[in-house]
Amino acid sequence: MGKVKVIAHRGASADAPENTLAAVTLAFDHGADFVEIDVRRTLDGELVVIHDPTLQRTTDVLRVFPGRARYDVAGFTLAEIRALDAGSWFGPGFAGERVPTLRAVLAALAGRAGLLLEVKDPASAPGIAGDLRSVLDAAGWLGEAPAGRLVVQSADWTFVEEFHLLLPEVPVGLLGGPPPPPEIDGAAGWAHCINPKNTKVTAALVRRVHGGGMVLWPYTVDNPRRMRELIQLGADGIITNRPALAAEVLAGSARRRFAWLRRLWPISKASR
Numbered sequence: 001m002g003k004v005k006v007i008a009h010r011g012a013s014a015d016a017p018e019n020t021l022a023a024v025t026l027a028f029d030h031g032a033d034f035v036e037i038d039v040r041r042t043l044d045g046e047l048v049v050i051h052d053p054t055l056q057r058t059t060d061v062l063r064v065f066p067g068r069a070r071y072d073v074a075g076f077t078l079a080e081i082r083a084l085d086a087g088s089w090f091g092p093g094f095a096g097e098r099v100p101t102l103r104a105v106l107a108a109l110a111g112r113a114g115l116l117l118e119v120k121d122p123a124s125a126p127g128i129a130g131d132l133r134s135v136l137d138a139a140g141w142l143g144e145a146p147a148g149r150l151v152v153q154s155a156d157w158t159f160v161e162e163f164h165l166l167l168p169e170v171p172v173g174l175l176g177g178p179p180p181p182p183e184i185d186g187a188a189g190w191a192h193c194i195n196p197k198n199t200k201v202t203a204a205l206v207r208r209v210h211g212g213g214m215v216l217w218p219y220t221v222d223n224p225r226r227m228r229e230l231i232q233l234g235a236d237g238i239i240t241n242r243p244a245l246a247a248e249v250l251a252g253s254a255r256r257r258f259a260w261l262r263r264l265w266p267i268s269k270a271s272r
Helices: 021-029 078-082 102-109 128-138 142-147 157-166 181-187 203-211 224-233 243-264
Strands: 005-009 034-041 047-049 114-119 150-154 172-175 193-195 237-240
Touching (some): 005 021, 005 243, 021 034, 047 128, 102 128, 114 128, 150 157, 157 172, 181 203, 224 243
Parallel strands (some): 005 034, 005 237
Antiparallel strands (some): 034 047
């Protein structure tokens, strides 16, 4: 098994407001190999990075735009969304953080970490696969796909397969489930990874995913004991809100493995 990847869920979201540039920057400062983000489309067709379908939980939209009938991301223009504070809800030190565009996140990550890009509710945004292609291409990220720096995932598995047909050079992941064994076997020819809820991971699931030539990145794991259990089961990555903790756990696991190997094959002075 190769190096287990640390994947920062919505950035370093235990320590900074999720899906903001502050969380993204902190994630690779904390040792993340990949940053996971969520993408939605605005009323005027721009791609922004936000998890929820509505704006209330992570912005001050009720203060800035009182009296709106609805507060869906899809019902606001990019200019309106840029007027919102996406940091104060998390803490006063993050006041003024904005909902970033996908373009801004791609620029921040370039050359620093990989990207696990989740497309939220693609069925409600027809044509979003083409929008993604345009933004990724303009930012130079499609050329990075073969190097393993970009993975596109969604809980909508039909969309994932359609995206793969549109851009077969970009690795894709199936989120949730996990899929039943026949679907895992069927995905083996085109999917890069299976990303299930961490409580659903079993040794049998890991074997099946690996047998299909895919990797397993379970979510969302913030407990160090569970991180170690998943590493022992053979998970290829850990999706976590706490990338610094995951990096520390992985380093400890590597040290323990090295010590175990040293006990099996002690290095004598004569052999040095």
